[in-house]
Amino acid sequence: MSSAEKKYAMDAPRVEVQEAGLEAGSSQNAVQNADDALLAQLGYKSEFKRHITLVESFAVVLSILTPLTSVTVTFPFPLVAGGHVGMVFGWIIPCVLTMSVAASIAEMTSAMPTSGGLYYFAARLAPPRWAPLACWITGWANVTGQVVLMCSSDYLTAQVIVTALSVGSDGAINLSLGATYGITLALLFSHGVVCSSATGVLARINVVYVIISVGTCIALAISLLVCSGDQRVSASTAFTMFENNTGWANEGWAFLLSFYAPMWCMVGYDSAAHLSEETTGAARVAPIAIVTAVGTASLLGWLLYIAISFATASVPHLLATDFPIPAGQLYLDVLGKRGMLAVWSILIVVLYASGAAQGVDASRVIFAFSRDNALPGSEWWKKVHPYTNTPVNAVWLVMALCAVLAVLGFSTSALNSLAGASIIALYVSYATPIVLKLTTGRKTFQPGPFSLGKWSAPVNVIAVGWTCFITVLFVFPSGRNPTAETMNYSIVVLLAVFAFAGLSWIFSARRWFEGPVRTIAPDDTAADGTSEVKEKENALSEE
Numbered sequence: 001m002s003s004a005e006k007k008y009a010m011d012a013p014r015v016e017v018q019e020a021g022l023e024a025g026s027s028q029n030a031v032q033n034a035d036d037a038l039l040a041q042l043g044y045k046s047e048f049k050r051h052i053t054l055v056e057s058f059a060v061v062l063s064i065l066t067p068l069t070s071v072t073v074t075f076p077f078p079l080v081a082g083g084h085v086g087m088v089f090g091w092i093i094p095c096v097l098t099m100s101v102a103a104s105i106a107e108m109t110s111a112m113p114t115s116g117g118l119y120y121f122a123a124r125l126a127p128p129r130w131a132p133l134a135c136w137i138t139g140w141a142n143v144t145g146q147v148v149l150m151c152s153s154d155y156l157t158a159q160v161i162v163t164a165l166s167v168g169s170d171g172a173i174n175l176s177l178g179a180t181y182g183i184t185l186a187l188l189f190s191h192g193v194v195c196s197s198a199t200g201v202l203a204r205i206n207v208v209y210v211i212i213s214v215g216t217c218i219a220l221a222i223s224l225l226v227c228s229g230d231q232r233v234s235a236s237t238a239f240t241m242f243e244n245n246t247g248w249a250n251e252g253w254a255f256l257l258s259f260y261a262p263m264w265c266m267v268g269y270d271s272a273a274h275l276s277e278e279t280t281g282a283a284r285v286a287p288i289a290i291v292t293a294v295g296t297a298s299l300l301g302w303l304l305y306i307a308i309s310f311a312t313a314s315v316p317h318l319l320a321t322d323f324p325i326p327a328g329q330l331y332l333d334v335l336g337k338r339g340m341l342a343v344w345s346i347l348i349v350v351l352y353a354s355g356a357a358q359g360v361d362a363s364r365v366i367f368a369f370s371r372d373n374a375l376p377g378s379e380w381w382k383k384v385h386p387y388t389n390t391p392v393n394a395v396w397l398v399m400a401l402c403a404v405l406a407v408l409g410f411s412t413s414a415l416n417s418l419a420g421a422s423i424i425a426l427y428v429s430y431a432t433p434i435v436l437k438l439t440t441g442r443k444t445f446q447p448g449p450f451s452l453g454k455w456s457a458p459v460n461v462i463a464v465g466w467t468c469f470i471t472v473l474f475v476f477p478s479g480r481n482p483t484a485e486t487m488n489y490s491i492v493v494l495l496a497v498f499a500f501a502g503l504s505w506i507f508s509a510r511r512w513f514e515g516p517v518r519t520i521a522p523d524d525t526a527a528d529g530t531s532e533v534k535e536k537e538n539a540l541s542e543e
Contacts, residue, residue: 031281035113039277042114044371045520048199049389052279056203057272057286059210061293063357067301068217069350070265073156075308075327077264079318081257083243084233087309088302090258094470095298098266100462101427102294103452104434105270106287110448113276113283115368116516118142121433123515125441132515133505138432139369140501142270145426146362149268151402152419153358154191157351158183163328164344167337184406187355192399195359196385196392199278202360209353216346217300221307227334228311238309245319247480256473263470264419265301267426269294271361274368287450362398367391372517374509417489420474424494431467434460 036046052060071091078086108121119139126134158180165173175183194202225232233241244254272289276282308327311334312318321329331340370381385392408418437445438460452459477488505513 035280035282038283039114040520042112042120043516043518043520044114044277046277047384047389048278050278050280050282051199052203052275052285054281054285054288056207057275057279057289058293059206060203060275060357060360061269061272061289062210062296063206063213063353064268064271064361065265065293065297066213066350066354067265067297067304068213068220069156069347069354070297071217071261071301071304071308072327072347073160073325074261074264075325075330077260078258078305079312079315079326080245081260082255083245083315084238084241084309084312086242086255086258086261087305087312088239090255091262091305092298092302094259094262095266095294095302097462097466098262099291099294099298100459100466101430101434102266102269102290104437104456104460104463105273105430106290106450107447107452107456108433108437108445109270109273109276109290110283110287110450111446113273113279113286113448115274115277115364116372117270117273117276117365117368118429118433119369120516122436125433125436125445127440132510132513134432134436135372135515136374136505136509136513137498137501138429139372139374140497141425141432142429143362143365143369143375144497145267145422145424145429146358146365147398147401148405148418148422149426150355150358150362150398151405152422153351153355154187154402155180155184155406157187157348157355159324160344160348160351163323163325164341164348166323167328167332167344168341181406185403187352188399188402188406191352191355191359192396194356195363195395195398196388196390198388199275199360199390202356206353206357209350212346213350213353214296214300216343216350217304220343221304223339224307224311224334227339228313231313231334232310233313235310238306243315245315249480257476259470259473262298262301263423263474265297266294267423268358268361270426270430271357271364274361274364283448284450287448359395359398363391363395366394366397370394372515374513417487418493420488420490421493421497424471424474424490425497427467427471431464434463434467438464 032050035050039046078090080086082090105118109117112121112124114120116139119135119142122138123131123135161183162175162180165175242251242255244251246254246257248254248257269290272279272286272293276286279285308330312330313333318326318329323329328340328344331343335343366375366381367384369375370378372378375381381394381397382391383393384390405418438457447456475488475491475494482488
């Protein structure tokens, strides 16, 4: 590849095709032609089929956020850190602030809808001299967070299955950690098969799963309120009773620890950006999917937590349960064995769908970063299967890495620290391009159809401030006087990742990594001598 072809993708000539295929009444072919022309303008040749619609993009993001499962599995955090107050207000406050991050990412996605997403944004918004380094750091943070999140998702699904078997057998079946790991491997293998399928199939499946998830979330909230009967607490208790079981003397700090629950949910919404090259009308659809999915997950999760707060008659009783997931005890107490198992069965289905969506997201990040030659073996991972038009090799790399990481499940502290580190890594990758947009990219950023307008800078500032706050929060141990077993090792994991990325940059990557690499040069021509970008414009005019 010539040096001219290795120029950053963001150096492509500006072609005003973004709006051309997005006007009301435009045909699907016109919209897809506009998408491909915009992608060519950004420096990449279209390699996927654009099967994803707005509904399907929204469904993929919501499948990853999945408020039903997020509330159920994160219940221990507010239970310990604030009790009823932690459940109600410890959820909605972080969700509102997280919307600033989601809106900021949505705005950048609209302007630059590529599979690379955040690391591409960072490269384009950074000064040319520092663009490769910004791209390198953001990319590695995002890849790390995406893969670890996938591992955590499937290990959690395995734990839910183990809990269901224990309840269903009245305690006769209690599987070991080894068996849980085996179930995780089976889930990863099945997800590898599913995620290798055509994108259109996966998108339509997610719509069905989202309908099930949202319907169950609403039904569960109503059932908890109705079936709790005389055990239901008063509104005063549900909204104002504060119980500090963290071990920290400062109750304000204890309440902040309840923020862990929503932040474990509010990750992965950048998936719409990573799937933008497979989305029709990506410049509009992807950002709308991000914002609406985050808003929907926030509202549904809050309503479910309010219902749970009313149904929780005794916080100490739930803390004393032998279940690995205390919400199982609550559902059993309020809904009975059959009701609890019904919810748990749907929970497993929804978790499985969430894992599939996360697997697709992680594989697209691997594909995009490999397309820019940033990963070892990039030539292999950036291949697209000719039949399914999906990066099958990248999918199986994700599953293999998760299988290795899942070994940490034999240590609860290590696995929780790894999951916490993934959230920090993802938010570092979220915040980096936002900071660059506020500083060096302030005058060069050109918004797409989805724009925050005059509110862009204030929203970006809130997003950066919130990210800094939760990064500090997530490296603290959840309880006072931590031991080797209860210590939060997130900082160790993060330092290891950034040390690797930093040292590899200093000793190697700075000599060869140039940031986003064109797969289509500005002067690339079609068989008839017409430039590919010009060919897209001609197609639009013919429509």
